[in-house]
């Protein structure tokens with residue numbers, strides 16, 4: 446198991462510098478344009494694919510970094526560039542993690558490459574769990590998966606919502622109910638291969654922030670997929686369901702559900718995105734405070750401004766430390782016994798909101814306009830207390846874990 450260390454090694458530093466260069470030279474200059482267009486920035490995804498930054502190889506390398514710091518470092522740099530564009534670059538990763546968390550080696554090898562495509566023909570993937578009546582309450586999910594034994598096919602029916610890349614993805618990972626009696630323990634994840642009839646995009650949402658990232662409903666109308674598209678395979682599912690039924694009968698060991706396995710693995714990575722946004726806003730505010738002159742001196746000469754910047758810097762560092770700890774624990778195979786993954790997401794998400802709001806205040810009237818980037822950063826930051834589990838749900842997870850009480 447690698448020791449926890451805050452020193453990046455030479456390879457990590459080189460990768461960070463490379464990503465930072467792309468974020469500064471390609472992502473940042475395009476941020477305002479794609480925010481206004483509210484469209485997927487395909488040309489930037491293609492640019493990233495050309496240099497290997499949007500590729501399975503790159504993410505696999507970071508994902509399997511034994512220190513655990515590869516992914517959070519990459520996320521922080523990309524989201525420092527711009528959150529909407531960066532989410533278009535990393536949204537595929539949530540679906541890939543869904544396959545990594547629940548799939549067999551063969552499924553991982555077959556489907557993850559198709560999620561990214563290649564530099565000549567880039568592709569995206571979507572992870573579809575949320576539904577109109579099942580957001581935080583995952584157990585309320587209604588999308589059904591029914592096994593047609595005669596044809597060895599699964600039939601998916603239902604409506605998913607809020608899916609990042611939903612409908613424009615090459616591969617969709619869909620969580621559905623296989624046994625309604627078991628609540629969230631009766632869920633399973635499925636691959637819907639490219640071009641499968643019956644899957645279509647519903648409404649595309651117009652959003653407050655991260656507007657370059659595509660968010661839409663996904664409608665599943667009698668979608669037939671081969672038996673081998675059940676992630677983990679039928680045998681494993683049957684065993685898991687049998688254990689869950691046994692547990693319902695006897696009150697035994699806990700069984701994890703499919704969507705939760707994905708979210709647990711991805712929370713620190715999402716938290717790192719929030720750190721990137723917060724750091725970006727802090728840097729803009731620091732620079733502005735040094736140059737903006739009022740009452741004959743730079744505004745940073747006032748403790749009222751300088752102390753805010755001190756708080757912002759402290760919060761950003763504290764958030765990163767929580768993220769790195771959780772990421773290291775996940776890589777080292779240490780279970781989140783005190784809900785460390787949720788702690789990192791909760792604190793980093795709220796830090797992004799607080800710090801971007803403080804940055805707007807420090808920029809005064811300019812902070813409120815689209816001439817300066819902190820207005821966009823503040824809108825982008827708002828999603829970080831909502832998706833991948835709201836702040837209230839993170840607090841619920843932490844409170845239950847640290848107290849052992851089934852807090853409601």
Ligand SMILES: Cc1cc2nc3c(=O)[nH]c(=O)nc-3n(C[C@H](O)[C@H](O)[C@H](O)COP(=O)(O)OP(=O)(O)OC[C@H]3O[C@@H](n4cnc5c(N)ncnc54)[C@H](O)[C@@H]3O)c2cc1C
Nearest residue numbers: 572573574575580581607608609660831832833834835837
């Ligand atoms: C831009 C965007 C992208 C997204 N991308 C994806 C994606 O790719 N795939 C996917 O599956 N989903 C995605 N989501 C969905 C996201 O994960 C959900 O929006 C989120 O889980 C919250 O669900 P909800 O919106 O239904 O809110 P609700 O669950 O209805 O919550 C409403 C409010 O009630 C609070 N609340 C609910 N239950 C409790 C409780 N027990 N105690 C205290 N407070 C509670 C919540 O914290 C929140 O403040 C995305 C959402 C957005 C907006």
